[in-house]
Amino acid sequence: MDDRQQVDLVVVGLGPGGEALATGAAKAGLRVVAVDKHLVGGECPYYGCIPTKMMLRAADALAEADRAGTLAGDVTVVPSWTPVARRVSQDATADWDDRAAVERLEAAGATVLHGAARLDGARRVVVDPAGGSGPLTFEASRGVVLNPGTRPAAPPVPGLEGTPYWTNRDAVRATELPGSLVVLGGGPIGCELAQVFVRFGVRVTLVQRGERLLPGDEPEASRLLRDVLEGEGVEVLTGAEASAVEHAEGVFTVTLQDGRRLEGDQLLVAAGRRSNLDGTGLESVGLSADDLAVDERLRAQDGLWVLGDVTGHGAYTHVSMYQSAIALRDVLGEDGAPARYEAVPHTTFTDPEVAGVGLTESAARAAGLAVRVGTADLGASSRGFTHGPGAVGLVKLVEDADRGVLVGGSVVGPAGGEILSMITLAVHAAVPVSTLSTMIYAYPTFHRTIESALADLEA
Numbered sequence: 001m002d003d004r005q006q007v008d009l010v011v012v013g014l015g016p017g018g019e020a021l022a023t024g025a026a027k028a029g030l031r032v033v034a035v036d037k038h039l040v041g042g043e044c045p046y047y048g049c050i051p052t053k054m055m056l057r058a059a060d061a062l063a064e065a066d067r068a069g070t071l072a073g074d075v076t077v078v079p080s081w082t083p084v085a086r087r088v089s090q091d092a093t094a095d096w097d098d099r100a101a102v103e104r105l106e107a108a109g110a111t112v113l114h115g116a117a118r119l120d121g122a123r124r125v126v127v128d129p130a131g132g133s134g135p136l137t138f139e140a141s142r143g144v145v146l147n148p149g150t151r152p153a154a155p156p157v158p159g160l161e162g163t164p165y166w167t168n169r170d171a172v173r174a175t176e177l178p179g180s181l182v183v184l185g186g187g188p189i190g191c192e193l194a195q196v197f198v199r200f201g202v203r204v205t206l207v208q209r210g211e212r213l214l215p216g217d218e219p220e221a222s223r224l225l226r227d228v229l230e231g232e233g234v235e236v237l238t239g240a241e242a243s244a245v246e247h248a249e250g251v252f253t254v255t256l257q258d259g260r261r262l263e264g265d266q267l268l269v270a271a272g273r274r275s276n277l278d279g280t281g282l283e284s285v286g287l288s289a290d291d292l293a294v295d296e297r298l299r300a301q302d303g304l305w306v307l308g309d310v311t312g313h314g315a316y317t318h319v320s321m322y323q324s325a326i327a328l329r330d331v332l333g334e335d336g337a338p339a340r341y342e343a344v345p346h347t348t349f350t351d352p353e354v355a356g357v358g359l360t361e362s363a364a365r366a367a368g369l370a371v372r373v374g375t376a377d378l379g380a381s382s383r384g385f386t387h388g389p390g391a392v393g394l395v396k397l398v399e400d401a402d403r404g405v406l407v408g409g410s411v412v413g414p415a416g417g418e419i420l421s422m423i424t425l426a427v428h429a430a431v432p433v434s435t436l437s438t439m440i441y442a443y444p445t446f447h448r449t450i451e452s453a454l455a456d457l458e459a
């Protein structure tokens with residue numbers, strides 16, 4: 001390949017959104033160069049959503065086997081990590097090999113390169129190909145798409161650097177389990193992985209700096225999940241900050257600010273993510289990674305689109321894909337609906353799942369809305385009663401009473417993320433609460449709890 005090429009589009013970073021956009025642009029006939037410095041597909045298929053959901057599915061099977069004792073007779077399961085590690089490495093990630101994804105993208109007509117890429121002025125990208133050959137420069141007539149994603153953040157705790165601690169990337173590659181694990185971070189990733197490992201017999205301590213788990217969700221959801229995790233044996237420490245980490249003779253010692261010392265065979269750091277925009281040369285086009293903003297068509301400036309986690313509209317694969325479709329239309333000069341984020345759903349795939357959409361009660365109040373709130377106990381529903389063990393949860397609805405529409409909602413429960421979809425539709429389409437209240441809800445379903453929460457809203 002010539003070291004200075006004229007192309008139509010360069011896509012830097014092939015997370016779910018970048019990969020889909022590059023595929024669509026190539027299929028539409030553009031000359032597309034698609035670059036990733038690691039694996040085509042990004043965090044989700046190799047280190048994020050897919051492997052962690054496989055791990056959670058395995059942990060759920062153990063919990064269900066345990067519940068069978070109450071429901072259906074004795075089941076004996078000897079937990080083994082071997083099938084989990086095998087599914088993750090063989091079925092999910094092809095041993096962290098992206099050949100199939102590269103071939104799909106090439107079949108669509110794109111040129112795929114592995115290497116670090118950066119902007120070098122408007123519509124120009126320099127790629128340092130993996131394997132060490134000299135840099136390649138591309139001039140892109142339509143422009144450049146950045147989808148660089150994030151990496152695990154390492155909190156500045158003295159002693160942490162240089163120790164063999166885990167991030168999500170190591171946890172999904174584990175072939176053997178530690179006897180004990182300290183988890184730093186009580187967000188979705190920390191909570192999901194804490195539950196996986198405790199269900200496989202690991203002694204887990206979950207350390208959360210803030211006052212509650214899942215701080216982005218409703219406080220009721222945080223409390224409920226804490227109760228569940230503690231009931232399963234996770235030691236949950238909130239308002240607890242690590243002030244030092246040591247690693248000696250195979251043991252991690254985490255010292256908390258109040259002087260308490262925690263020991264673990266392994267330490268999992270799930271304390272936030274850092275944007276990879278810092279390596280993308282934004283300053284060469286007069287932009288800064290620290291305060292980058294994109295418009296409703298994902299444009300950061302003429303000929304430059306940015307999408308995915310780094311846009312700050314929800315670090316979820318579905319947001320990356322949603323933005324990708326909008327940016328692709330813009331790249332191709334097609335019209336379409338602009339990006340809107342009032343109804344971004346999310347699910348933490350613990351058991352019970354914790355799902356939410358739109359505004360929480362406190363966010364709605366902070367936005368100055370005339371808020372009405374309705375809640376209902378999902379475990380106390382008829383479906384919860386028939387379901388038995390494991391049926392704990394709640395529904396919480398947040399209404400803008402002036403408009404008479406829901407602006408947010410949360411569901412905690414078995415399949416909470418599925419139940420949430422109806423609330424997502426209501427928020428997205430601004431369905432009047434009066435319409436939702438006169439709908440018929442099948443009996444005995446979990447989603448019928450939404451009807452109870454609506455009644456509470458109007459009580």
Ligand SMILES: Cc1cc2nc3c(=O)[nH]c(=O)nc-3n(C[C@H](O)[C@H](O)[C@H](O)COP(=O)(O)OP(=O)(O)OC[C@H]3O[C@@H](n4cnc5c(N)ncnc54)[C@H](O)[C@@H]3O)c2cc1C
Pocket residue numbers: 012013014015016017018035036037038039040041042043044045047048049050052053115116117118147148149150168189276279280307308309310314315316317318320349
């Ligand atoms: C443990 C975990 C579990 C998760 N579970 C879920 C879930 O259940 N549901 C959900 O919706 N989301 C989940 N997520 C989030 C999800 O993985 C991301 O939102 C998703 O991957 C979209 O990210 P992205 O498109 O911004 O890019 P990413 O997927 O982060 O991909 C960015 C790509 O850009 C490449 N790159 C970066 N800089 C450069 C450069 N300069 N040159 C070339 N390439 C570069 C990287 O190598 C990477 O491949 C999870 C994340 C984690 C960590």
